[in-house]
Amino acid sequence: MSETKAPQLLRTRDQLRQWRSAQVGTVGLVMTMGALHEGHLDLVRALQGRAEVVVVSIFVNPTQFAPGEDFDAYPRTLEADIEKLAVLGVDAVFAPEAAELYPPDQTPQVAVDPGPVARILEGKTRPTHFAGVCQVVAKVFHLTSPQLAAFGEKDAQQLAIISQMVRDLDFPLEIVPVPIRREEDGLAMSSRNRYLDTEQRQRALALWRSLQWGRGQAGSLPPSELVRQVKQKLEKGVDQVDYVAMVSQSQYEPVGDDFHGPVVLALAAKVGTTRLIDNIRFTI
Numbered sequence: 001m002s003e004t005k006a007p008q009l010l011r012t013r014d015q016l017r018q019w020r021s022a023q024v025g026t027v028g029l030v031m032t033m034g035a036l037h038e039g040h041l042d043l044v045r046a047l048q049g050r051a052e053v054v055v056v057s058i059f060v061n062p063t064q065f066a067p068g069e070d071f072d073a074y075p076r077t078l079e080a081d082i083e084k085l086a087v088l089g090v091d092a093v094f095a096p097e098a099a100e101l102y103p104p105d106q107t108p109q110v111a112v113d114p115g116p117v118a119r120i121l122e123g124k125t126r127p128t129h130f131a132g133v134c135q136v137v138a139k140v141f142h143l144t145s146p147q148l149a150a151f152g153e154k155d156a157q158q159l160a161i162i163s164q165m166v167r168d169l170d171f172p173l174e175i176v177p178v179p180i181r182r183e184e185d186g187l188a189m190s191s192r193n194r195y196l197d198t199e200q201r202q203r204a205l206a207l208w209r210s211l212q213w214g215r216g217q218a219g220s221l222p223p224s225e226l227v228r229q230v231k232q233k234l235e236k237g238v239d240q241v242d243y244v245a246m247v248s249q250s251q252y253e254p255v256g257d258d259f260h261g262p263v264v265l266a267l268a269a270k271v272g273t274t275r276l277i278d279n280i281r282f283t284i
């Protein structure tokens, strides 16, 4: 059996700052909401070749959930998460309480405007989501001062917006994108998959199947028709389609029918009451 050393558990901003000031080499950061799966662990692995130390934040950030979303129900499994990170040799875990990052007597007044990309797709259904994401990411970037931060392509729009924030506001770090980790049958790993019962889990495969079908039509159908047909296919498996869209990888903007280049085909749908997202990258 291999030896594992528990990561240092940091609960407060001061503990994180102190830990950080003792690090000399390249620091890599992975931000998560916990309930860790292999997709999260891929983010850690992506940094381990390049960073001397890796810190993982585990924080269900209230400001990126709207009223009525699953903030209260979101799975919280800190002990099991720490065990998984110990196996990988992660150096530190930053797991603050909400009141630590957002003290009740210090209501935040200054915010990051996540820009136009935050208003389409996910942002249409979740209009305050990306402002909440940028708020917590900016805070944790400042507290951690990482040289590298890994984000998953699973949340492609989030990755695009955070990359833009880093460029526009000169955060002194590099964003490391990490490909989507899938279950054997293709379902993108997600902490929310545990909400699905057996029947729903089966129907959730419609997301990946529709994306694969769409990729197969690249070049033979114009983007608008491809998107329309992917939506039709998806509707047969899930309970509600939120959106299907094709956006450019460079700008994360919906593409016209004359577009050629790298794209993301992205979708969101509900299976039962669980909202799932997925996407695929290819070139047209």
Ligand code: AMP
Residues within 6 Å of the ligand: 031, 032, 033, 034, 039, 040, 042, 043, 150, 151, 152, 153, 154, 155, 178, 179, 180, 181, 182, 188, 189, 190, 191
């Ligand atoms: P979350 O805990 O869902 O907020 O995700 C934390 C980070 O893990 C984000 O950068 C996600 O994009 C990434 N992530 C989540 N699921 C996957 C997956 N299946 N494959 C790759 N990255 C993922």
